[in-house]
Amino acid sequence: MALMTLLALVLAAPAAQKSSDTSPKTSETSAPQKSSDTSAKPRRALPADAIITLTHADDPWAGDPRVGTYTSATRGFSTNSFWLEGPTGLVLIDAQFLPSAALEAVDFAERATGKKVVLAIVLHANPDKFNGTLALKSRGIRVVTSAQVRALIPAVFEKRTRAFKSRFEDEWPKDVPLPDSFGDKTTTLEAAGLKLTAHVLGHGCSDAHVVIQWDAPPRVGDGDPATHLFVGDLVANGSHSWLELGHTDEWHQRLDDLAALEPDYIHPGRGPSGDARLLAQEHKYLNEFSAVVATEHPKGALDDATRGRLLEKLDAQFPQHRFGAFLEVGVGAEWARQAAR
Numbered sequence: 001m002a003l004m005t006l007l008a009l010v011l012a013a014p015a016a017q018k019s020s021d022t023s024p025k026t027s028e029t030s031a032p033q034k035s036s037d038t039s040a041k042p043r044r045a046l047p048a049d050a051i052i053t054l055t056h057a058d059d060p061w062a063g064d065p066r067v068g069t070y071t072s073a074t075r076g077f078s079t080n081s082f083w084l085e086g087p088t089g090l091v092l093i094d095a096q097f098l099p100s101a102a103l104e105a106v107d108f109a110e111r112a113t114g115k116k117v118v119l120a121i122v123l124h125a126n127p128d129k130f131n132g133t134l135a136l137k138s139r140g141i142r143v144v145t146s147a148q149v150r151a152l153i154p155a156v157f158e159k160r161t162r163a164f165k166s167r168f169e170d171e172w173p174k175d176v177p178l179p180d181s182f183g184d185k186t187t188t189l190e191a192a193g194l195k196l197t198a199h200v201l202g203h204g205c206s207d208a209h210v211v212i213q214w215d216a217p218p219r220v221g222d223g224d225p226a227t228h229l230f231v232g233d234l235v236a237n238g239s240h241s242w243l244e245l246g247h248t249d250e251w252h253q254r255l256d257d258l259a260a261l262e263p264d265y266i267h268p269g270r271g272p273s274g275d276a277r278l279l280a281q282e283h284k285y286l287n288e289f290s291a292v293v294a295t296e297h298p299k300g301a302l303d304d305a306t307r308g309r310l311l312e313k314l315d316a317q318f319p320q321h322r323f324g325a326f327l328e329v330g331v332g333a334e335w336a337r338q339a340a341r
Contacts, residue, residue: 047108063265063273064216067228068112070105072096077323078239079128082230082267083109084214086192089118093212093230093267095132095143095179098171102132106139117141119191121198122179123232124206125152126242127160128269133177142191146200147184148208153177201257203250205233205242213261226264234258235282237271239322241289243330246337248286255279270322285318290334292317298339302332310335 046052066085071078081102082093090109096102106117122130122145130153133143157176165172182189182198189196189212197213212230233242234254258266259279266278292313296306310331315324 047111050108050112064219064226064228066216066219067265067267067273068109069267069273070101070108072098072101072105076101077128078270080267080269080271081105083113083117084192084194084196085113085115086194089115089192091192091194091196092117092120092136092141093123094129094232094269095120095122095136095177097128097131098168099132099135099173099177100171102135103139105132106136106141115192119144119189120179121145121189121196121210121212121230122149123211123230123269124204124209125149125156126206126233127157127164129232130157130177130179131173133179134173134175143179144182144189145179146198146208146210147181148200149206149210150179150181152207153179199257199261201254203245203247204254205245205247205251207245207247209234209254211258213263227262228265228267229258229261229263230267231258231269233269235266235268235278236285237268237274237278237281238320239270240318240324240326240330241282241285242326243289243333246333248290248334248337251286252283255283288317289314289330290338293331293334293338296335298335300339302335302339307331 068083068085070081070083072081076097079097079101080094081096083105084091084093090113092106092109096105110116117136117139118141120133120136120141120143122133122143130145136143154176157173161172184200186200187198189198194214197215199211199213201209201211209232211232211234214228214230216226216228218225234251259276263276263279265273265275267273268278293310295313296310311327314327314331
């Protein structure tokens with residue numbers, strides 16, 4: 001019989017909870033009493049809201065059972081956080097849009113593995129990556145990012161607070177969710193018995209990025225190690241990318257930087273993980289987005305009529321992509337970039 005292992009949890013998280021109890025609901029029942037009736041009720045050990053994927057341990061395309069995935073509810077923009085399981089604990093990648101989701105990710109990861117999260121890493125200065133920072137710190141978890149990303153967070157948080165606080169009310173962080181800095185250069189982070197490379201990169205989706213590289217040792221025998229890259233919103237799989245800053249040329253360079261690391265696995269900010277072809281897919285998305293905008297020959301300011309036509313064209317170009325609202329900010333930024341040439 002082939003060995004089956006739990007690969008990951010992809011979680012349809014409920015709306016943020018209004019009480020201090022952020023533990024996920026479960027459907028556990030008490031242990032059955034001994035009796036002559038042998039038809040005991042089944043007992044679920046994993047959270048009731050978890051969608052569970054089982055895969056053969058020897059399937060190289062399935063990923064690595066030491067990497068788990070948490071995906072927030074849609075109201076949190078279906079944002080991925082990942083955990084890496086080391087010999088002595090867990091490392092969490094990205095701190096979610098809502099603090100309650102960050103705590104739920106920790107709770108689910110710790111229940112799935114029986115280990116504690118000891119470190120969290122913020123990959124760039126978007127609120128879906130850093131808003132849960134203070135909630136994680138309240139659990140005694142150290143949260144870090146680069147000096148460049150940390151410097152951007154206060155201004156980004158202030159801007160997003162104006163946009164989102166009225167919608168999320170008391171769920172929105174009251175104070176700036178500021179991680180600690182690990183420095184301004186690419187470095188090695190050690191936690192949970194793992195050694196991770198934190199690559200410090202420039203413009204892309206944001207003005208500064210951290211990409212985490214884990215060279216995972218073989219699970220059994222003397223096989224080859226596998227390189228995992230956790231890239232945040234530099235890659236989206238099945239959803240629109242956030243092009244608000246108009247750094248399209250630099251974004252292509254960031255993708256080339258990642259390809260040069262020869263990754264076996266790419267773990268994106270949204271959508272399922274995959275292999276290095278996700279980098280080529282993102283290149284293709286950015287090129288097609290730019291080409292659609294170019295059909296209207298950008299010059300001067302973008303007027304409402306042209307914006308409307310472009311949004312219709314982009315919807316038609318990417319019919320399967322989620323989060324069409326992201327196009328609203330992206331189309332203006334890409335127009336301005338091309339008009340400035």
